[in-house]
Amino acid sequence: MSVMEPAPAAVSQSGHDYFATLARWKIWEILFWAALAGCYFVPEMDRMLMSRVIIWGLFAMSLDILLGYRGIPSLGHAVFFGTGAYVAGFCGKYGWSEPISALFFAMAVAAALGWLTGKLVQRVAGVGLLMVTLGLNLILFDFVLRSTDLTGGDDGLQGIVIAPVLNMFRFDIYGRTAFWYALVVSFILFIATRILVNSPFGLALIGARENPRRMITLGAPVEGDVSRAFMIAAAIAGAAGALLTQTTQTVAPPTLSFQRSADVLVILIIGGAGRLYGGFIGAIVFILLQDYLSSISPVYWYFWIGLLLVVIVSFFRKGLLPSLDALLQRFIKRKPDAPS
Amino acid sequence: MAHEGTNVLSAHNLSAGYGAAQVLHGIDFNVSRGEMLVVIGRNGVGKTTLLETICGLTTLQGGEIKFNGVNIEKLPPYKRNRLGIGWAPQEREVFPSLTVEENLAIVHRGGKWPLEKLYELFPRLKARRTNYARQLSGGEQQMLAIARALASDPALLLLDEPVEGLAPLVVQEMVAAINLMRTESQMTIIMVEQKHEIALAHSDRCIVLDHGAIVHASKSSTLLADHELLDKLIGVAA
Numbered sequence: 001m002s003v004m005e006p007a008p009a010a011v012s013q014s015g016h017d018y019f020a021t022l023a024r025w026k027i028w029e030i031l032f033w034a035a036l037a038g039c040y041f042v043p044e045m046d047r048m049l050m051s052r053v054i055i056w057g058l059f060a061m062s063l064d065i066l067l068g069y070r071g072i073p074s075l076g077h078a079v080f081f082g083t084g085a086y087v088a089g090f091c092g093k094y095g096w097s098e099p100i101s102a103l104f105f106a107m108a109v110a111a112a113l114g115w116l117t118g119k120l121v122q123r124v125a126g127v128g129l130l131m132v133t134l135g136l137n138l139i140l141f142d143f144v145l146r147s148t149d150l151t152g153g154d155d156g157l158q159g160i161v162i163a164p165v166l167n168m169f170r171f172d173i174y175g176r177t178a179f180w181y182a183l184v185v186s187f188i189l190f191i192a193t194r195i196l197v198n199s200p201f202g203l204a205l206i207g208a209r210e211n212p213r214r215m216i217t218l219g220a221p222v223e224g225d226v227s228r229a230f231m232i233a234a235a236i237a238g239a240a241g242a243l244l245t246q247t248t249q250t251v252a253p254p255t256l257s258f259q260r261s262a263d264v265l266v267i268l269i270i271g272g273a274g275r276l277y278g279g280f281i282g283a284i285v286f287i288l289l290q291d292y293l294s295s296i297s298p299v300y301w302y303f304w305i306g307l308l309l310v311v312i313v314s315f316f317r318k319g320l321l322p323s324l325d326a327l328l329q330r331f332i333k334r335k336p337d338a339p340s
Numbered sequence: 341m342a343h344e345g346t347n348v349l350s351a352h353n354l355s356a357g358y359g360a361a362q363v364l365h366g367i368d369f370n371v372s373r374g375e376m377l378v379v380i381g382r383n384g385v386g387k388t389t390l391l392e393t394i395c396g397l398t399t400l401q402g403g404e405i406k407f408n409g410v411n412i413e414k415l416p417p418y419k420r421n422r423l424g425i426g427w428a429p430q431e432r433e434v435f436p437s438l439t440v441e442e443n444l445a446i447v448h449r450g451g452k453w454p455l456e457k458l459y460e461l462f463p464r465l466k467a468r469r470t471n472y473a474r475q476l477s478g479g480e481q482q483m484l485a486i487a488r489a490l491a492s493d494p495a496l497l498l499l500d501e502p503v504e505g506l507a508p509l510v511v512q513e514m515v516a517a518i519n520l521m522r523t524e525s526q527m528t529i530i531m532v533e534q535k536h537e538i539a540l541a542h543s544d545r546c547i548v549l550d551h552g553a554i555v556h557a558s559k560s561s562t563l564l565a566d567h568e569l570l571d572k573l574i575g576v577a578a
Contacts, residue, residue, distance in 0.1 A: 019445065203446040207435050214433045217395050218447040219421035219492055 022198040032277065033187060040179055046291075047175035048247075051182040053287045055243045058186040060267040060279025061193060062236035067265075068274030069197055070229045071209030072121075075130050075261050076137030077237060079117070082256020084110045084238025086144065086151065089251035092160035099162050099246045103185065106242035107235045114234020118227030137258050145253050156252030160245065171247065178247035185243055189236055194276060196232065205229060206274075266305070270312050272319025281321050346373045347406070348496050348528045349394065349425075354403035356393040362401055363389040364552045371496070374526040376518075378539040378560060381549035382574055387532040388430060390549070391498045394530070395427050396420050408495065426494030430501045430532075432485040436474035440465050443473050443484055444491045451493030452525050458487045461517050479510035483517070490521070497521075499531040503538060511535075515542055536574060540564040548573045 039050050059081055066072040084106040091102035121132050144151045152158055164170040169177040196202055207215045208222040215222050245251045254260065263286070271282025289308065293301035316323035350370035357363040363386045371377045379387045392398050394405060396417035405413045412420050421427075435443050444455060444465075459466035462483040468476060473484060482502055489497060502518070503511045519542060521527045533539035540546055540560040548556035548563075556563070556573055563570055 200446070200448075203438070203442060206438060206442075207446045210435045210437060211433055213397070214429070214435075216417040217397065217421055217427050217429075218488070219418050219449075220447075221416070221418045 019198060019200070023195065029277075032280075036280075037183060040176075040183075047179040049175075049287070049291055051175055051178040051247050052244075053283050054179075054182045054186050054280075055240050055247070056264070056267060056287050057280035057283035058182075058189060058243070059237055059240035060264050060271065060283055061190065061276055062233045062240065062279075063264050063268050064273055064276060064279050065193065065197070065205075065233040065236070066229055067268060068276075068278065069202060069205040069209065070225065072226065072229065073130055074133040075258070075265070076133035076135070077233075077264055078256045078258070078260035079133075079137050079140050080110045080114055080234035080237035081241040081244075081260060081264070082140065082144070083113055083234075084241030085245045085251045085255040086157070086241075087238070088242035088245040089157040089160050092162050092245070092249070093157055097161045097163040099165055099181070103239060103242045103246065107238045110238020110241070111231045111235035114237075115227050115231040117234070118230030121230075122223040122226040134258065134261075137256070137261050141253060141256055141258065144256060151253075154253060156250055160249045160251070162246045162249055171249065175247070182243050182247055185239060189239055190276070193232075193236065197276065201225075201228075266309055269319055270309065272321035272323070275319075275321050275325075278319055278321045282319070285320065347371065348373050348375075348408060349530070350406045351394075352404050352406075354390075354393065354405065355401040356389065356398045356403075357401060358389075359399055362552070363398070364393060367403070367552075367554055369547055369554065369557065371528055371530055373528055374522070375545065376522060376529040376531065376543040378536075378543040378546045379530065379532045379549060380534075380536045380539060380546060380574060383534075385549040386552040387549055388500055389552070391427065391429075391500050391530065391532055394420075394425060394498060421492055421494075424493070424495035425498065426489035426492050426496070427498040428482075428485040428489040428500065428502060430504065432478075432481045434473040434476070434481050434484050434488070437472065439472055440469045440476070440484055443488050447488060448491045449493045453490045453493055455491075458490060461490075461520060462487050464513075477510075479506045479514070482506065482510075482514065486514075486517070494527075496528045496530065499529060499533075501533055502531065503533065503535055511538065518542065536570070537564070 036054065039045055040047060059077075062080070063074065063077045066074055066077070087106040087109045088102050091097070091105060096102050096105075117133075117136060121129055124132055145153060147153070162171055165177055165181050169181070171177045197205070204215065204220045205225060207218070208220065208225055212222045241255060244255070267282035267286045268279050269282070270285055271278035271280065286305070290301060290305065293304045297304070312320065347370045351367050354367040355362060355364055367390065369377070379390060381387055389398055393400065396412075396415060400413050403413070404411055407420070407423055407425060410423070412423065415423070435446065438446065441455070444458060448455065459469070464480055465483055465487055468480060473481065476484060486499065486502060499518070503514050506514065515538060518529070522529065531539060531543065540563055543560045546556075546558060546560045546563055547554050550573070556569070
């Protein structure tokens with residue numbers, strides 16, 4: 001069968017059937033999440049480190065909604081992560097120790113900030129967009145750093161108390177609860193995001209990324225999509241920030257530093273934007289390498305991360321996941337009688 | 341082609357352009373339900389600008405546009421589309437990284453044009469539905485652009501040079517599809533086309549633009565038969 005011949009799939013009767021087909025889970029996706037959950041049972045596994053990987057993966061996935069799907073570059077995504085982290089921290093510090101409701105509250109605050117940011121930048125594009133998001137990041141970082149009475153300044157928030165999850169699972173130093181809590185919350189948010197990007201709204205985001213003018217004449221108000229995309233991405237980033245605070249019971253200014261915005265961008269570029277899983281793959285590579293390299297070279301580990309980024313961008317221009325996917329597709333096409 | 345006589349679109353004293361530059365000067369015309377109006381003229385006379393003005397993509401400098409009796413000149417482009425104005429642009433502007441099916445699903449509103457009917461209209465798209473739009477030939481991209489415009493279930497379809505640059509066989513396919521579209525769904529169409537002999541042969545009425553103004557309006561068959569006038573208006577003998 002030629003590549004250009006139709007795939008032997010059932011003929012779609014409507015757009016609805018098409019989206020139902022998209023929503024079907026693939027075997028490798030199930031394997032991916034099973035492998036992530038299986039990490040818990042690996043002897044000697046650092047579960048706190050793995051929960052950090054999952055949280056960073058969730059954070060990078062939230063940026064993917066903006067960058068990968070809507071084509072909005074942001075140098076200030078840590079604003080939403082940090083907002084979620086500090087809101088969860090304030091909740092824990094001032095008596096709202098129940099983690100799940102505090103997580104929702106942190107998401108709501110981050111989402112509101114995301115919506116406002118979207119309104120602010122919806123008519124800005126390109127370098128201007130980078131500058132506005134960077135500017136917002138610097139403003140919030142400086143505010144948190146200077147507001148010592150409120151945020152604890154450089155030392156961060158002290159005295160955060162997080163109650164056991166569902167009143168049953170206490171956060172411990174081995175990271176057992178942290179691992180499952182981070183994994184379950186991330187998985188639920190991943191499913192929600194997956195449904196979203198496989199819906200007409202998700203396709204409209206891609207359409208607006210590729211040709212906003214065309215999308216407008218096809219009946220999509222693309223400027224409104226910007227604020228909605230920012231709101232959703234911010235809510236998920238806020239959840240990631242809240243997860244980090246709740247699992248570590250600390251929060252400090254680096255949580256919303258420009259460095260964090262840059263790191264999450266690097267993670268997404270390494271993994272591959274516009275795939276949802278790219279953020280998680282990037283987080284696995286970045287955080288594990290960071291952990292390994294900082295243990296052998298505590299001062300110069302960022303040198304190696306930089307080198308990795310140069311190599312990946314030079315040889316895997318779209319990131320690891322899309323490049324591996326392309327290799328796999330090429331391999332499948334080479335096999336005789338392979339379906340297109 | 342039978343028409344009910346109701347105006348789907350009417351433009352009155354329409355002046356428009358890009359920013360301060362005026363391209364269209366006092367345009368008046370209307371299109372009835374089920375009618376096909378072609379806009380012809382030399383290059384750069386404002387044919388595409390006219391379609392873009394109907395879509396809301398230019399700067400309106402005066403006049404009014406009514407769609408099904410409703411003034412739309414102040415509405416943003418997405419609202420005009422939702423009211424029922426579909427546009428297949430000259431540059432096709434398909435989404436290259438989406439498959440054929442995704443390009444259709446992105447705007448699909450069902451109505452008179454379920455996906456299966458779109459595939460009946462353009463069987464080539466059905467055969468290529470899992471291919472990315474960037475993998476399609478020019479003719480297939482043009483078919484996809486028209487099918488995508490239909491997917492939003494328009495009452496008025498604007499076609500900007502749908503057969504430009506296509507091979508003769510593909511042109512035949514395209515013309516057949518446009519005719520089918522009209523006979524099956526009574527689609528109202530405004531078509532801009534450089535290939536005036538094809539445009540005039542398959543339409544009801546025509547307007548000829550020159551320097552952003554209408555210099556001739558008649559039945560298409562009348563102009564097609566008058567070689568001398570056609571030569572005078574667009575500089576090419578039929």
